Amino acid sequence: MSKELVISEVLMKMEETLAASDLLRLKECMREVLYRFAVVEEETAIACLNEDDNDLFIKRFAIDMKVEGKSLKTIEQYVGATRKMLDYLGKNFREVTKDDITYYLAMLSAKGLSNTTLDNTRKFVKAFFSWAVFNDYLVKNPFLKVKCIKRNPVRKEVVTEQEIEVMRDACLSKKELAVIDFLYSTGVRVSECTAVMLDNVNLLNGTCEIYADKTDEWRTVYLDAKAVKHIADYREELAEKGRYSPYLFATSQQGKGMSNNSVEEILHRVIRRTNITKNVTVHTFRKTFASRMTRKGMRPESISTLLGHKDYATTSKYYIRVNCSDLRNEYERCVN
Numbered sequence: 001m002s003k004e005l006v007i008s009e010v011l012m013k014m015e016e017t018l019a020a021s022d023l024l025r026l027k028e029c030m031r032e033v034l035y036r037f038a039v040v041e042e043e044t045a046i047a048c049l050n051e052d053d054n055d056l057f058i059k060r061f062a063i064d065m066k067v068e069g070k071s072l073k074t075i076e077q078y079v080g081a082t083r084k085m086l087d088y089l090g091k092n093f094r095e096v097t098k099d100d101i102t103y104y105l106a107m108l109s110a111k112g113l114s115n116t117t118l119d120n121t122r123k124f125v126k127a128f129f130s131w132a133v134f135n136d137y138l139v140k141n142p143f144l145k146v147k148c149i150k151r152n153p154v155r156k157e158v159v160t161e162q163e164i165e166v167m168r169d170a171c172l173s174k175k176e177l178a179v180i181d182f183l184y185s186t187g188v189r190v191s192e193c194t195a196v197m198l199d200n201v202n203l204l205n206g207t208c209e210i211y212a213d214k215t216d217e218w219r220t221v222y223l224d225a226k227a228v229k230h231i232a233d234y235r236e237e238l239a240e241k242g243r244y245s246p247y248l249f250a251t252s253q254q255g256k257g258m259s260n261n262s263v264e265e266i267l268h269r270v271i272r273r274t275n276i277t278k279n280v281t282v283h284t285f286r287k288t289f290a291s292r293m294t295r296k297g298m299r300p301e302s303i304s305t306l307l308g309h310k311d312y313a314t315t316s317k318y319y320i321r322v323n324c325s326d327l328r329n330e331y332e333r334c335v336n
Helices: 003-014 020-032 054-067 072-089 097-111 115-134 161-170 175-184 188-195 225-240 261-274 282-295 299-305 312-318 324-335
Strands: 207-212 219-224
Touching: 003 020, 003 054, 003 324, 020 054, 054 072, 072 097, 072 115, 097 115, 097 225, 161 188, 161 261, 175 188, 175 219, 175 225, 175 261, 188 207, 188 282, 188 299, 207 282, 219 261, 261 312
Parallel strands: none
Antiparallel strands: 207 219
């Protein structure tokens, strides 16, 4: 048994007891202590390397991602994709070949999955095999010669200022108005919206502190005048009804915050009252925010920071949409 296996075994035992930061510290301490020792497995111990240990190593992979600060959603994506492929192939991960991988991806393609979904699957499962090689559980990564799959062009769907006004007019409650303008003003993720506590919001200076579970970081976003007004009206209405919640957006249950689905459902209800045919989601508001800030002349790095992206390439590739008329106006300004 290698030292990394010993460390992994201990982390698995302590996962439900310790937070991710504590697990990381425990991992570092064990590496420091075990450095001076040789690890020999007793004959009575259960062998770790056997043909049915896929689940064991997938769990270790998940724990390491947790220690690294990856979000629960990210871990579920990587673990789920890996488990599905190994279950479908019916093989131990050490026996998987390049041909197995290309066969599996071809099967998914035949089912009608998009190139984006296929490439995400490739990326998620490759990460598991890269982790296995890095930790000496595997000699060679079978994904090394599996090429990236060309992704489908991403349409950066946004809503216009006129459509936002139509949505505001279609709102039937102060809560709907507050949600619409909070999303339009900040461009936050749906999970960030539902996690905002009342203490995180300062309506006097129009700021809101956002915690991104995806990146494990805090950032400040800003509320425009309409967002401040509609949030204040909504919270005043809650107070008048004798309802209190520590969350910015409350449910009918005392003290509870909204779920992600509840926020999306508010958008869907509002859209159904309009003639807007676009599929408007919270993610649409994020893309709208990025494109709107671009048109206003905000620096790309600032937009990326406000959206909570670690890499500006993500912002430019998937979020910013340059309007053709804006491009024409800028061209004429430069040549004339």
